[in-house]
Amino acid sequence: MIPDSNDCSIPIATAFYPSLSLLNHSCDPNIQIIFKNGIECFVRSNRTIRSNEQIFNCYGINYRSADYKQRQQLLSDQYFFHCKCQICKNESKKFEKRQNK
Numbered sequence: 001m002i003p004d005s006n007d008c009s010i011p012i013a014t015a016f017y018p019s020l021s022l023l024n025h026s027c028d029p030n031i032q033i034i035f036k037n038g039i040e041c042f043v044r045s046n047r048t049i050r051s052n053e054q055i056f057n058c059y060g061i062n063y064r065s066a067d068y069k070q071r072q073q074l075l076s077d078q079y080f081f082h083c084k085c086q087i088c089k090n091e092s093k094k095f096e097k098r099q100n101k
């Protein structure tokens with residue numbers, strides 16, 4: 001990933017990091033992964049993480065960059081799951097209400 005001027009990342013390749021692959025996704029992650037020198041990466045918290053709180057990564061699309069429907073579609077297409085993070089739980093209720101009108 002290469003940071004762009006809007007503080008987002010532009011994918012240029014895929015790599016496998018066994019430790020990072022253990023992290024689950026959230027559309028509101030509590031960490032940020034920083035890649036350095038093309039081979040090293042660091043995990044940095046972006047807010048306080050309590051002792052029993054799960055560490056969440058973002059698999060490429062978060063609630064700031066896409067709406068609920070776009071996120072669900074991308075995560076389903078690329079990772080074959082339906083996101084049920086706290087943000088998505090809240091937004092799914094709103095989305096379902098809009099769909100039922």
Ligand SMILES: [Zn+2]
Binds near residue numbers: 026
């Ligand atoms: Zn989500």
